Amino acid sequence: MAAAPGRRRPAVLLWAAVCLATALAVDRSNFKTCEQSGFCRRQRGLQPGHSPYRALLESLQLGPDAARLQLVNEVTKVPLLLELWGLQGNVTRIRIKELNPLRPRFEVPDVLVAEPPVERLAVTGRDEGSLELSLGPAGHRLLVTEKPFRMDLLQGRELLCSVNARGLLFFEHLRQRRDSFSDKVSSSVGSLWDKIKTLFHRDTPREPTAEEGGAAEGQEETTGGTEDAGTQSEKPTEATAEAAEEPGSWEETFKTHTDTKPNGPTSVGLDFSLPGFEHVYGIPEHADSLRLRTTEGGDPYRLYNLDVFQYELYNPMALYGSVPLLLAHSARRTLGIFWLNAAETWVDISSNTAGKTLFGKLLDYMQGGGETPQTDVRWMSESGIVDVFLLLGPTPAAVAGQYAALTGTQALPPLFALGYHQSRWNYNDEEDVAAVERGFEEHAVPCDVLWLDIEHADGKRYFTWDPSKFPRPRDMLQRLAAKKRKMVSIVDPHIKVDSGYRVHNELRSRGFYVKTKDGSDYEGWCWPGSAAYPDFTNPEMRAWWASMFAYDQYEGSTENLFTWNDMNEPSVFSGPEVTMHKDAVHHGGWEHRDLHNLYGLYVQMATAEGQIQRSGGQHRPFVLSRAFFAGSQRYGAVWTGDNAAEWEHLKISIPMCLSFGLAGLSFCGSDVGGFFKNPEAELLVRWYQAGAFQPFFRAHAHLDTARREPWLFGEENVALIRAAIRQRYALLPFWYTAFYRSHRHGLPVMRPLWMEYPEDATTFAIDDQYMIDRALLVHPVTEQGARGVQVYLPGKGEVWYDVASLQKHHAPQTLYVPVTMSSVPVFQRGGTVVPRQERVRRSTECMRGDPFTLYVALSPQGTAEGDLFLDDGQSFDYETKARYLHRQFTFAGNTLTASSADPRGSFDTPAWLERVVILGAGKPAAVVLRPADGSETRLDFQHEAETSVLTLRKPGVRIGDDWAIVLR
Numbered sequence: 001m002a003a004a005p006g007r008r009r010p011a012v013l014l015w016a017a018v019c020l021a022t023a024l025a026v027d028r029s030n031f032k033t034c035e036q037s038g039f040c041r042r043q044r045g046l047q048p049g050h051s052p053y054r055a056l057l058e059s060l061q062l063g064p065d066a067a068r069l070q071l072v073n074e075v076t077k078v079p080l081l082l083e084l085w086g087l088q089g090n091v092t093r094i095r096i097k098e099l100n101p102l103r104p105r106f107e108v109p110d111v112l113v114a115e116p117p118v119e120r121l122a123v124t125g126r127d128e129g130s131l132e133l134s135l136g137p138a139g140h141r142l143l144v145t146e147k148p149f150r151m152d153l154l155q156g157r158e159l160l161c162s163v164n165a166r167g168l169l170f171f172e173h174l175r176q177r178r179d180s181f182s183d184k185v186s187s188s189v190g191s192l193w194d195k196i197k198t199l200f201h202r203d204t205p206r207e208p209t210a211e212e213g214g215a216a217e218g219q220e221e222t223t224g225g226t227e228d229a230g231t232q233s234e235k236p237t238e239a240t241a242e243a244a245e246e247p248g249s250w251e252e253t254f255k256t257h258t259d260t261k262p263n264g265p266t267s268v269g270l271d272f273s274l275p276g277f278e279h280v281y282g283i284p285e286h287a288d289s290l291r292l293r294t295t296e297g298g299d300p301y302r303l304y305n306l307d308v309f310q311y312e313l314y315n316p317m318a319l320y321g322s323v324p325l326l327l328a329h330s331a332r333r334t335l336g337i338f339w340l341n342a343a344e345t346w347v348d349i350s351s352n353t354a355g356k357t358l359f360g361k362l363l364d365y366m367q368g369g370g371e372t373p374q375t376d377v378r379w380m381s382e383s384g385i386v387d388v389f390l391l392l393g394p395t396p397a398a399v400a401g402q403y404a405a406l407t408g409t410q411a412l413p414p415l416f417a418l419g420y421h422q423s424r425w426n427y428n429d430e431e432d433v434a435a436v437e438r439g440f441e442e443h444a445v446p447c448d449v450l451w452l453d454i455e456h457a458d459g460k461r462y463f464t465w466d467p468s469k470f471p472r473p474r475d476m477l478q479r480l481a482a483k484k485r486k487m488v489s490i491v492d493p494h495i496k497v498d499s500g501y502r503v504h505n506e507l508r509s510r511g512f513y514v515k516t517k518d519g520s521d522y523e524g525w526c527w528p529g530s531a532a533y534p535d536f537t538n539p540e541m542r543a544w545w546a547s548m549f550a551y552d553q554y555e556g557s558t559e560n561l562f563t564w565n566d567m568n569e570p571s572v573f574s575g576p577e578v579t580m581h582k583d584a585v586h587h588g589g590w591e592h593r594d595l596h597n598l599y600g601l602y603v604q605m606a607t608a609e610g611q612i613q614r615s616g617g618q619h620r621p622f623v624l625s626r627a628f629f630a631g632s633q634r635y636g637a638v639w640t641g642d643n644a645a646e647w648e649h650l651k652i653s654i655p656m657c658l659s660f661g662l663a664g665l666s667f668c669g670s671d672v673g674g675f676f677k678n679p680e681a682e683l684l685v686r687w688y689q690a691g692a693f694q695p696f697f698r699a700h701a702h703l704d705t706a707r708r709e710p711w712l713f714g715e716e717n718v719a720l721i722r723a724a725i726r727q728r729y730a731l732l733p734f735w736y737t738a739f740y741r742s743h744r745h746g747l748p749v750m751r752p753l754w755m756e757y758p759e760d761a762t763t764f765a766i767d768d769q770y771m772i773d774r775a776l777l778v779h780p781v782t783e784q785g786a787r788g789v790q791v792y793l794p795g796k797g798e799v800w801y802d803v804a805s806l807q808k809h810h811a812p813q814t815l816y817v818p819v820t821m822s823s824v825p826v827f828q829r830g831g832t833v834v835p836r837q838e839r840v841r842r843s844t845e846c847m848r849g850d851p852f853t854l855y856v857a858l859s860p861q862g863t864a865e866g867d868l869f870l871d872d873g874q875s876f877d878y879e880t881k882a883r884y885l886h887r888q889f890t891f892a893g894n895t896l897t898a899s900s901a902d903p904r905g906s907f908d909t910p911a912w913l914e915r916v917v918i919l920g921a922g923k924p925a926a927v928v929l930r931p932a933d934g935s936e937t938r939l940d941f942q943h944e945a946e947t948s949v950l951t952l953r954k955p956g957v958r959i960g961d962d963w964a965i966v967l968r
């Protein structure tokens with residue numbers, strides 16, 4: 001839930017009143033612009049031009065794995081070490097760090113699943129000013145130019161990507177502070193100002209300062225002059241290329257917060273030029289269109305996990321999570337840039353289609369004029385090293401596979417997690433939970449999970465229950481279990497500082513909290529009041545956290561209780577930009593600055609591990625997280641945070657989840673209905689219809705909104721919502737199979753059309769429709785009062801079938817589809833088989849073993865294929881004991897054949913085939929079923945001439961068996 005105005009917390013009442021009085025829009029002044037972020041300003045101050053860096057080609061060392069050579073900044077003379085790897089599967093890794101750093105610099109741990117196997121590099125060319133390396137069997141070559149330093153990655157004669165072509169390599173080497181006297185003066189001026197401020201603001205309600213047992217914060221604007229007090233008196237800079245001593249280099253103040261920077265300036269940056277690419281995507285999380293825009297004339301896209309209260313749409317501001325993966329796509333190829341850095345990062349995007357860059361012109365010249373489109377991307381991070389993976393594709397699927405090989409694939413969710421989730425801040429007590437559950441029963445709306453937000457805990461002490469509202473949690477959970485339903489409770493990482501709270505006492509006594517720069521426990525203000533933050537970067541702390549999910553540690557918890565990690569950016573109401581101070585100190589002495597964007601990933605990792613351990617390693621976890629980083633897909637689900645009940649927010653849920661998926665996070669959703677504000681019935685219904693076709697399907701609402709359970713909007717609307725949710729449940733076998741494939745191969749479940757139709761430029765900027773796996777195309781209605789939607793059906797010579805009418809449409813075309821309130825435009829691609837379970841019940845668990853229906857949508861050639869993955873839906877047995885079924889269905893030569901897609905697996909299920917619906921079929925004279933035993937039986941069928949739909953009734957074979965059905 002929202003960070004900011006805790007309306008019910010008297011301590012910030014004033015602030016809350018101010019924020020809520022202003023419009024429902026983000027208060028931008030709470031968050032830095034690039035200009036206000038010292039390193040971003042310094043880096044952006046460096047214009048494209050000649051790089052001061054030179055590659056010392058004679059220093060090349062070609063090891064069995066990597067090539068290493070030195071770079072030197074000709075102005076500062078500081079040497080850097082450049083390391084190059086060719087990794088198997090068309091990946092090139094480039095690392096740049098200091099040759100002799102004063103202190104170690106942070107290198108991101110725990111994100112890569114493995115060090116990928118390397119290709120042998122070879123020097124294939126050399127002259128005075130350049131060097132050519134071959135990078136592996138696919139013919140990729142890297143040209144390293146000495147002066148100014150740049151690199152060009154080629155395949156054959158095609159230039160794929162240039163590095164530092166614009167000369168924006170930026171590396172602030174670690175240094176001693178030059179003039180400690182003036183800095184001492186400057187910081188004492190700063191603290192004097194702080195004191196004066198405190199005096200003047202005595203009458204303003206404020207929270208206690210850290211020293212006083214809380215955390216300092218003035219949400220109030222500071223008086224003029226204080227902002228820069230910390231930096232004003234710094235020495236003028238020497239004219240170096242890096243402007244090392246610019247104001248803000250050793251100390252930086254934003255609003256009332258001073259960031260002491262004991263290590264001084266440490267930022268890194270690098271530019272990449274992508275000739276031939278006009279479309280770039282990725283780098284979630286931003287509330288923006290799927291296709292990224294150029295950032296010229298505005299701020300760069302920012303990656304810095306933040307709790308942004310009432311975020312605005314269509315801008316590059318940072319949000320709750322960050323994945324520093326950018327994809328470039330053209331009709332000819334796809335390429336990815338994975339910038340492995342967990343510090344605050346900004347990404348500038350420019351393109352020559354708007355205004356030509358120097359390199360673009362050069363390229364035009366080299367290629368004899370003409371317009372070669374080009375996109376330039378510049379990454380800027382506050383600390384760490386340059387560590388970048390170029391994912392060379394060449395297809396979208398290949399890039400997805402390359403990224404998955406580095407960071408892992410989507411965890412296979414327990415089946416129930418793909419069902420419908422009912423959440424609200426808050427379900428007040430056990431009676432409320434029971435009443436809501438009864439509502440689902442009475443209105444025959446399927447629902448798998450009920451959620452409890454922060455009010456369920458005793459005074460926001462997570463791992464506890466409010467004794468008056470939830471006196472018997474175990475009984476409540478058992479009542480849910482009896483109905484085959486689950487519950488999720490929230491467990492946030494801010495821990496109430498309270499000597500009567502066991503969790504706090506243990507964390508403190510074990511020294512597991514994040515520390516301030518002075519070595520005391522870091523405390524900030526959050527939901528429970530004064531709170532401390534467990535250091536999730538410490539593996540011992542994570543092991544302890546995981547142990548807290550044991551049934552005897554988390555009292556009242558049971559097997560059907562799962563977890564939601566919110567506020568894990570981390571959100572610190574009293575901190576700079578509502579997060580942790582960058583000079584806070586983590587395990588190993590690293591500054592929060594170095595690893596900020598990783599914190600949320602570790603929280604989800606430790607929580608998921610806890611759930612696995614409590615079951616003795618048997619059961620798959622379910623954890624929803626708001627903050628994330630590259631690799632978070634391995635730990636569970638994510639969502640788009642605190643959105644609003646507005647049509648525009650419904651619309652943007654599509655590009656946002658698509659960009660999550662491109663960055664490996666397949667299990668994405670947005671709060672159905674919108675978190676803030678009250679949706680009108682039409683918006684709510686449309687949101688349910690859209691949400692039913694997004695991977696994570698949860699309704700959620702703010703504390704101050706009106707109740708909005710599906711049956712509170714009249715008979716007509718509950719019927720529409722019920723229908724949407726039932727559609728979801730009928731398609732669960734298809735969703736589950738798609739997740740299995742994503743888990744195995746790293747392709748997103750919900751994907752942009754261009755992943756399936758990479759050559760069709762019409763698809764490159766589509767934000768209002770998408771594919772689920774390779775078979776369904778969805779175009780939810782997201783316009784108020786819509787009478788129809790324009791649906792683009794891609795694929796030359798392909799056909800699509802409207803899932804509602806079963807009518808066939810030829811592609812490519814833009815089809816006008818008239819809609820009513822019950823319409824959800826979904827199309828099945830000709831050539832696919834989609835499995836369904838059409839006996840929809842109360843929850844997914846109730847549908848286990850139910851019979852299947854296959855929708856066989858024929859291509860114009862009369863073929864189709866698809867698959868079905870099946871297991872117990874909850875354990876790791878599919879992995880550890882090969883207990884699963886992966887079935888393959890193929891239609892060709894008028895015969896539908898069922899075979900094993902993977903003979904390693906076996907799984908006992910009573911489920912059988914109840915119906916086959918063949919779309920685009922002529923009328924056969926007879927239909928014959930041939931089971932594996934060689935017998936033959938005739939099947940009843942029905943043929944609709946008008947729609948060419950052939951329905952085969954009761955084949956009756958077991959879903960795990962081999963069989964064939966022949967149309968004669």
Ligand SMILES: *[C@@H]1O[C@H](CO)[C@@H](O)[C@H](O)[C@H]1NC(C)=O
Nearest residue numbers: 088089090138393394398399
């Ligand atoms: C690597 O690239 C080559 C040439 O573009 C391509 O044929 C091959 O399939 C790619 N390999 C992978 C694993 O993507």
